[in-house]
Amino acid sequence: MEREVLEAELVLPTHMKFKKIQMYDKYPKGQARGxxxxxxxxxxxxxxxxxxxxxxxxxxxxxxxPSMHPGKKICDITGFEAPYFDPRTKLRYANTEVFKTIRSLPNDYVQRYLALRNAAVVLR
Amino acid sequence: MPFISKIERQLDYGSFNSSHPIVIDNGASYFRIGWAGENEPRVIFRNIVQRPRHKTTGETVTVVGDHNPVLLKYFDCTRSGPRSAFESNVVYQFEIMEYILDFGFDRLGADQSQRYHYSSYLPYDPSFHFQTDYFGIGQIDHPILITECACNPVQSRGKMAELLFESYGVPSVAFGVDAAFSYKYNQQLGICNDTGLAITSGFTTSHVIPFINGEPVYEACCRTNVGGYHVTDYLKQLLSLKYPHHISKLTWERVEELKMEHCYIAADYASEVQLFQRGDKEAEDKTRCWQLPWSPSPVEEPPSEEEIARKAALKEKQSQRLREMAEAKRSSKINELENELKGLEFLLEELKDIEEEDEIVLFLASRGYASKREVESAFAKVTQSLRKAKGEQVPSEEKVDISAAEKYYLIDIPDDELSAEQLKEKRRQVFLKSTTEARQRAKQRRLEEELEKEKEKKLEEQKRMENPERYLEQLRAKYKELSEKLEQRKRLKTNGNNANGNNNVSGGVGRGERLNAAQRERMRLLTTAAFDRGKGEDTFGQRDEDWQLYKLMSRDNDDDDDDKPDHDETELARISSRLQEIDPTFFPGSESGASASETPRFRPLTKEDFQIILGVERFRCPEVLFNPNFIGIDQSGLDEMVGVSLRRLPSWVQGLEDKMTSSILVTGGSCLYAGVGERLEAGIRMIRPCGTPIEVVRATDPIMDAWRGASVYAAAMQFPEQTFSRTDYYEKGEDWLRRYKFKYTI
Structure with missing residues (x-):
């Protein structure tokens, strides 16, 4: 082990004098961990x-x-208020420019944006 | 505020006597441990464990908390990221918890003070047999006050008690709620009343806990599973989606720092976001920019005169050397050939002298030749190569110009007049002739094409001369039209979804999405051929058109237009090059937004490419605390939680709600954002009747107050009454733990 690592006491010692049961007794090595x-x-x-x-x-x-108010709909890309919804990608968007970008987004990005608000299609 | 960690080993563990409690604030983000009665925890570290592999020795080690990241270069962390003992705000992974406690106690200095306490082991202790440790028997001989979440499941509390009692030999334990300690602490400082609300937003959860006469009323509290973790995660995801090239720079720690430094809560999200949407000056002022380390790529300086001269000289010298070498080689070869020639001449001379046939044969055999002809041919060969080496014209070249009639002398003779060998020769000649002719024809065609092009160009030039502006306009229009057409075709090819009128409901993830139009058509044909047997009699093949079907079905049908660059494409390339020639303002691909991807890829990276801009993100991310539905969590945000909590309060107390709202304390790490208080006040004002007294105050130190409150509490004389001892734990069991209720007013 390198000197600076030892000096910083980075690694937790395996034996602790103040313990009644040591980790290595409790979770013996080789067995499925814990x-x-x-x-x-x-x-x-x-x-x-x-x-x-x-x-x-x-x-x-x-x-x-759940909240009593209807949820605020914000644009998935920009965070602006989103009056529109794209039925293809299922993303919400604020204006035509954003629409252009979402239509050119690759599918995995669309899914990641959807996953941000927990709306992604989950394949099981 | 960056990460704060205090992990120096404390040396005065031994100076505390065994009744002095240890106070632990076991938060999901930070672990704080220290001595009761003190104002600051002794040791603070991030509540995480990593188990990396040491690179040189290969052993798996345990690293608790956050250390100097430089030191982690000796470890292979790829297979184990930082792990937490928490899920939501409940401790569930007690193996990790044990590492964390080990580290906490170790840094508190517990390892150095070995005192032997044989007397404290009672005979019923089931772990008695473990106490014959070679190194001696240790334990943490101090009462412990540890925080837990509100309404912690008994299983978690029981496991924590088990861990503390059995592994560490702690004499007694007390469990309290961090928010309550924080509220009590601030109450003692006179910041809030003994009846009021605590709004606490932590790492993974946020709570609103009402207090009546200094006691928390859990019946009326509420929890939303949103906290600082979600804010950071949201910011991290958004930034890495926005800047996919800088993902490696966006580590959790960095993003957390960005969050702490730049995020704020908008007084009103809608109006704030409109500010950015309009792109006002004000929005510009609010935009923050993080410049990533970037150095301009070195500009290549034109080499100086000297340099050029020096290089040329060097080149000249090298070529001189090469020439010399070649010359030497050539002369040596000539020499060699001349010698050989002389030898052969001599041999021929000698042959002339010999008359007898047999002798000739014998003589030649002794020199390695079979006949005189061979010698002569060798002689001719050597002479020829000698000539070649000397650079003279080789006469055999003349053959090339033999007239076609002579060359292909066999072609016109009918087959039956020729022998087998001649037939073969004839076939060869026919082949040769046809290929040369074809080549010539192609040449001719090319020439013609070029001429045609030249003509066209001239025509265009003429047009241009007549009216340059109009010409340019036309060219541009044509370019635009063509590029749009191509774009459209490309789109159709990649996903022919929209233009096909095919209402694919799955919205871009179904099977249909992956095929282009032609492929889909082919699939349709195949399936009909396979399954549609027809209702009446099979008439397939009666008409010739039926057989066209197979052409459409065949595999190579759908991608043959990929092979040859089609006409439009070449035309587009031509026009764009022409435009570039005559129009200085023209920039390929800049005409339409759709073809923006065609901009040159190898543009040098600029400073702006290494900037991470935080605009709307600055308040969009912390907004999840107030609108958890931004990240898909269907619960109320902080302001509405107050209303929920007030509704859950017992309704028989007169004016209780007003009392509550006139003393609202905000605490916890996630309330450090600027503007939290104002936003909360505005939000609560909306849900309360007009004229309600509302007073929102921030805790003196939202992060540390929970520990400080716990420390004050543990130092009180009555603290031991609130703890439960190891005896209680073994005698009364888990059910007793369930009923364990901590009193905060003592």
């Missing part, structure tokens, strides 16, 4: 929030509901 950690969705599911009394605040029911 275990599968439940993702948030699974955690929420396992939590069985539907069995809770409804007045109790939980991670799920404190979420904000």
């Amino acid at each position: 275990r599968h950690w439940k993702h948030l969705k699974q955690i929420i599911q396992a939590e069985n929030y539907e069995n809770y009394p409804p007045h109790l605040p939980t991670y799920v029911n404190i979420e904000t509901p």
Whole structure:
């Protein structure tokens, strides 16, 4: 290991004197690293929030509901207000110049612009 | 404000006695750890872990937080990016969390103070057998106050408790919400009342939490899953779509810096964006430009006189040398040939003296020749090559001019008069004759064409002379028409979707999109041929036109127009070159916007090509906090969240809502944008009845206040009552953790 790396103590030591169980004991090398950690969705599911009394605040029911106002439609390229919608690319656009550019955009760019607002076609 | 990290190792860990709590603000972006009662956390680092491979030794190492990026050159980070223990604002990956805690405690100095606490191990401790560690037994012997998100799922809280108790041997733990600590801290400073709202916008989520008498009311709080992460990500994506050539420059860290430096919240998005749409002076002032490192490509200076002279001299010298070498070679060859000739002459002389046939044969055999003829032919050959070497005219060239009749003497003789060999010869001659004739014909044609062109040119020139302006106009019109036509054809070829009247509903991703019109037609023909057997009797082939179908179907049909440059294209090229000749203002491709891609590619890169312009992006990106639907999140933004929260409050308290709105504290890293307060106030005013008192204040330090509040809290005398100990954890279990409720007013 290079000297400057050692000096900066960049690398976390594997043995920590202040720990009761060391990482290498807990997650032995060679075995599949650690275990599968439940993702948030699974955690929420396992939590069985539907069995809770409804007045109790939980991670799920404190979420904000959708907005009461209709969503602002902005041009996907420029961010201007977008009165128009291109049915081919499904992009919103502000004026003719933007329209020209979106029609010349390659498909993957269109999809990336759509993905920005979570509207891309997802192929499964 | 760039990244702030404090990762120097602290040395005074040992001077704190074991009842002194450690305070951790475990935020999704930053991890802050320090001692209760102090005003600043001791150690701050980004809450990320990387596990790169060391390049020379090949071992996988763990790197926590952000370090000097220069040092990472020794590591191969391609296979593991920075990873976080968080999903949304909940800790779920406790292996990563453990690395982070390891690093945090290590930098707090815990590694140096080894004190042995045999007494603290109670017999029921299930991890007892682990304590016979060779290096001795360690633990973090301090109570810990760690922050978590509002309404953290019990699973996450339980795992965190398990980790702290079992791996670190912590005696007791308390969990609090960062926003609440921040609110309490500011309340103590007199910035907000004990009843009010905390609007906190963090890295991955934003919350509005109401406080009544200093206690958070989670029943009425609300969370939107939008935070600084989304703002940065949005900016990064937008910029990398806008500047695909500079993607490598747009690292997460750089974009985050750009965000912190330039982004602001527009007082009103619509009017602000109109400012830019009109392209006013004001908008220009608001546009920021990031100049990427760029150096003009070195301009090639014309070489000086001396240089040219020197180079010419050098060249001359080299060619002189080459000439000399060639001359030497030639003379040596001539020499050689002369010697050989002499030898052969001598041999022939000798042969003349010998009379007997047998002797001749014997004599020749001794010198390697079979017959006298061979010697003579060798002699002739050598003489010829000698002549050639000396640069004399070789007489055999004359053959070329033999008249055609002589050359093709066999052609006119009928086949049956010729022998087999002569027949072969005749065939050869016929072939030769026809090819030469064809060549001549082609030559003739070319000549004629050139003449034709010349004539046309003259005609055009004449036209031009008559009325130059009109001529130019005509030329331009023709150019435009042609280029449009070609463009149209190109478009048709790549996606013949729109012009075909084919309403492809899939909007550009279906199978049909990938084929051009001709290909599609072919597919249609093939499918009808394969499946449409016809209803009545099969009449195919009765008419000759039917067989044309196969021509259309054949594979090479659809791309034969690609092979030869078609007429329009050549015409266009001609006109554009002509225009370039006579019209100084003409620029190919500048006529129509569609053909802009035809501009010359090898234009030297200028300073402007290395600029990243931030215009609308400056307020478009942070706008996602107020309009999460910009990034496809169907939840209310910060201002509406206040209304949601107020609606969720118990309605029986008189004037509670007014009390709330008259003390609104904004905190968290994502409220550092300029203009947040004004925008929030305007937004809340819209949803509240007229005359509502509204007071929006910003926290003293939106980023650090949560830790400071927690530090103050942990230093209080009553703090131990709020913690739960290892004993509690092992005896009461997870269910007890669920009911664990932290009291902020003590």
